[in-house]
Amino acid sequence: MKRAIFLLLPIISLVLAGVAVDFASAQTAVPPVITDDQVNAIAHQLYCPVCENIPLDVCPTQACAEWRELIRQKLAAGWTEQQIKDYFVEQYGDRVIGAPPARGLNWLVYVIPPIAIVAGVIVLALVYRAWRRPLPAAKSDGTPADDYLRRMEEELEKSK
Amino acid sequence: MVANLGYGALIITFLICLYGISAAIYGALRKAPAWVDSARNAMLLTWPLVTLTALCIIYLLLTGHYEVEYVAAVTSNSMPFYLKVTALWGGQAGSLIFWSWLMSGFASAVTLRKWDRDREFLPWVVVVALVTLGFFLSLSIFVENPFTRLWISPTGNVVESMLQPAGSMLFTQADGRGLNPLLRHPGMIIHPPMLYLGFVSFTIPFAFAFASLVTGRSDDRWIRVTRRWTLVAWLFLSLGLILGMRWAYDVLGWGGYWGWDPVEVAALLPWLVGTPFLHSVMIQEKRGLLKWWNIILVTMTYASVLFGTLLTRSGVLSSVHAFAQSAIGPLLFGFVSIMSIITLILLIFRGRTLKSEGHMNSMFSREALFLLNNLLFLALFFICAWGVLFPIISEASGLIGQVFPSVAHIFTGQKITVGPVWFESTTGPIWLALLVLMAVAPLSAWGASTAKTLSRAAWKPAVAALVIAGLLFAAGIRSPLALVAFWAIAFVICATLYEFWREAAARHRTHGENLLAAFWLLAGRFRRRYGGLTIHIGVALMAFGVIGIEMFQTETQGMIAKGEQLSLSGFTIQYDDLKLFPTPDGREVARAELSVFKDGKFVTNLYPRRDFYTESQQSMTIPGVRSTLGEDFYVLLVDWQPVSSSGATFKIYHNPMINWLWLGGFVFILGTLVAAWPDREREVETGRVTRRREAVVSA
Structure with a gap:
């Protein structure tokens, strides 16, 4: 019995190996x-x-x-x-x-937009600040004569 | 003969431009009205002359004068009548003439207005219009002459020349090469004229701003005079862009409407700076602020119009719009630089007179929010301009690398692509912020809005939008970005409708009219505001379509044999047949026949096809599309086997909500028309005053 097993083992292993090889080759043949x-x-x-x-x-x-x-x-x-x-x-x-x-000069393509936006925000903040500050004599400059002229112009435009 | 007539008219128009410019400047400086009137007449004379030139080209195109190089390049015998006419703007040389024709038409129309109160503007408006027109005419005369003919020399060489070279004869061909197939589409026939109209009409507000600078008038007269012109310019520009998107969707065969192609971006640039200008002028009108800023904005719009033309016409970019290439870049660049520099110098000189008259009371006032709008739009403008320019800069930087080898690894001179990924990621958040601002800003008041009053007005629409976003979440939408975008879109629509309702209800309370009548009356009376708000709704609807296709588009591609099926998003196509046949207009058509099933039920047949134009050896992919309000099912025929039993390859796109983009486009244009519509009431009033005056006189 033992001998039979010893005889069979190589055969079994050969068959198994063959199947494995077949399987592997099948895998490479069909991508x-x-x-x-x-x-x-x-x-x-x-x-x-x-x-x-x-x-x-x-x-x-x-x-x-x-x-x-x-x-x-x-x-x-x-x-x-x-x-x-x-x-x-x-x-x-x-x-x-x-x-x-993002290498070499290409960095600029990524860096410039945020810089531009931040710069824009800073400018906007400065403008807001400048605006909030009451203009010195801004109102007094707009003397009644100026207002009067403006209203005259508006009236003229209406009646044209 | 006709070619000579057209070319002669062109040269005479150019000389008249030169005369008009000189007369206008002389008349303005010497305060000689006769010279200014003469310059105005010169301006008026340009239109009939350029019309004659354009008619000459159309005649040559229609009659197949293939000895004229332009005619041979853009037409062929088999082309139908309407395409031969529209071939006028189908190529570089013709489209420059078309540009000039529109320009002279617009400028002539503006010079016909009453100038009683603004006589000092007249010469300078004429100068700007004629300088711009003259420049474009000079391009046609010296660089891109549409009348150049082909001559064959005794040695058999074919040369292009306006005048007959010694010993040569006209080289007449039996047929032309035909119009680029991509341009043989209704969208492409209307799209360029609309875009050009938008481009040229922005010259008018710039001309008035320039006149205002030169004459030193610091009031907002130039803005009031050009308000409607600006809106009309903006209308055409927007219409041109929307039609361009539709054309791309129908013709380019990639299932999308906007590919961030440099030429598309170049056309968008004037819009990105013209739109904040439209908003910003209101700050000056209402509050007397930002005088110098408005001049900068309108100058930037004008410059970007020229810059856009430079990019698309000079061949500095090579892209899908490669049909419009030539070497006119340096000239255009020089011109745009000179015009901008002159305006800038004037602006510096006049800076003192352009000081703001008022000051801002609150960060939440309408003017403050409009300024934020300006910032966001300009950010978009700079990003888009940078995205278009960078590949050119990168390529041109190679020169530095060559001169200084030590930095050659940085300045490689390599041409790079800045594609949709970059544009979408950099501009996406700004578009979103603009949507939110579009909802909030109309609810704010001029001058005195505070955080409290603004939030009191805005919270209801914001919450309503939140409920809508919640419902969408419940319906299965899980993408956080999409939910935020939908919230912003719903916020705009809710806030605008809420605003409509609030104002109509107030009128209903005070006058007892029903809500609809009150709304109609208010919309008629405050057309600019109601038109503007309608535009906002249009933009929100368009954004809905954009989010739909950008975030929920699905696609698949596969090769199937006859009778086989391919499925995507609940749809299934079945390949029934393929027909190959020639057409009388010179196409070889491959047309697939498909049955489309939705959830297993037959819904329609589609016929995607590929047209091969034998004359130009170019092909065009025409999708088969099943359109509903909720979605487009879009099929392309990618490839097929000559033996049709082997199968054909189809690409299928499922584009949810895309039709809202076009629907929003309609609403957008409707809103612009409402805002720009001439003021009838005022005319009636004027008529009444005139009649009253007449009555007084007769009494």
Whole structure:
């Protein structure tokens, strides 16, 4: 019985190994199905390297169809979204992504808007303060004659 | 012959512009009314002349004079009559003439008004109008001549020239290349004229502001005179933008209406600075504040109109609007700089006379909130301008990197894309703040609003909006951002309706009219205010549509064989057939036939298609759309196999609430029309006074 087991073991293990190999090869032969939606999810974040300002997922040109196919192949090969985006940046430059990476001069694109807003708020606060301060002689400058003139003008306009 | 006539008219108009400018300046400085009148007549003469030029181009386009380069570039034999006419603004050279034609028309119309009280403005208004017109005419004459013809030399070379090169003959082609397919859409036929009208008409308020600066008049006369012009300019600009969005939605085939494309942003810039101007002038009218600021705002609007034209017409950007490219950038840049600098210098000289007459009493007064509106709009303006300019700056900075290699790693000269992600994240909070401000500001009072009075007026609509947001939460909306946005939208609508009701009820109490009659009467009497509030409701409805598509849009794409189905958000499409056929106007059409089911029940058939224009070798994707008030189901034919049994690829979008964007657009335009409508009552009154005077005289 023992001998029989010893004889069977290699056979069993061979069969098992064979099945495992078959299974593995089956896995490599049939790549995972990548849907259009998976491709578009990445393509949407990328810009067509030739037709500027058109997201890759909606660009109708043949070149873009090929780039979308490239994304599909990379996804099938197990690449992550970030890896694919990095690959496109490496190949075609920073312009292929919709928001430039914050390095070098590109920092300005992120820094200037908040600075402008803060500057605007400061200016507005100063204006408010200046306004709240009663103008010296602002009222006395508006002498009755001035008011009178203004009213005259308004009346004239009405009756025209 | 006709080309020569058109070109001749163009040159004469340009010379008349030069004469008019000189006569107006001379007349103003020498106080010689005859010279000013002559300048005004010169201005009036430009319109018929530019009309003649435009008619010459239209004639050439209609009769297929393909020896004219512009005609060959934008028309073809197979194009229908109306498209041949609208091809006038289908290309660079023609659209510049169209710009000039609108400009001279508007400027002529403004010079026809009564000038009794503002005679000192007249020469300077004429100067600004003629300088602007003259500049654009010079572009047409020297850079982008629409009458340039094609000549073939004895050696067989084809050259472009206005005049016949020695020994050459006219090069006449049998057919033209045809209009860019993207422009063969009703939206694109109306969109550019509206946008241009908005652009050129903003020149008028600027011209008056400039005249006010030069003459040193410190009152708000220029604002009162141009109030309606500004509103009309704003109306056309807004209409142009809305039509542009609709065109993009229908034609560009990406399921959206706004892609933050640089050309779109360039058209938005004048609107972003014109809108605070519309609000800010009221502060000057009511309170005598912000005189210099209003001049800055209107100058910025004028400059951004030119800047927008510069961006779209100079080829400095390359984008989907790539059809409008040429090398006129430096000239436009020079012109916009010179005009801005002159105005700035004048502003500095006149600063003393433009001091505020009053002061602000409260941080919660209407004027204070309007100023906040100015800040938010200008923030949007600067962000959008920065987003458009930065890629150009980044690319141009490469020069610094070349000159100073040590900093080449910073100034790489790389062209970058600033896309929707950046624009949406930077401008989103500001749009939201503007919505809230739009709800609150109309409830405040001029001069004396306090935190207490304002909160007393605002709490009821704010709570009502909160209830609406709560209901939306109960209905299953969980996105905090969407809930906040919906709250702000509901706040605007509730606050505006509450304001309408409050005022009608007050009148009902004092005069005993029923509420509807009271509202109608008030709306008729205070058209500017009621028009403005209606615009606010329109904007809120548009915002509702925007939130719907931006936050709740879903999409899917897939290849299906005939008889197979693809589903999204409760909808299912079934691919029934695909037909390929040519059309008489030179298209090869691939048209899919789909059955659409909602929750398992058949609702409609859709026919998304792809048109391939053989002349221009360009294709256009036309979606199949099922539209209801609640949603759009939008299907694109992405690809198909020649053997149709293999299947076709479709992209489906589910766009909730998108139609509120268009509906809001209608309300918006309606409100603007109400606000800008001429004052009949006053005219009646004037008529009555005139009649009374006549009666007195005859007695």
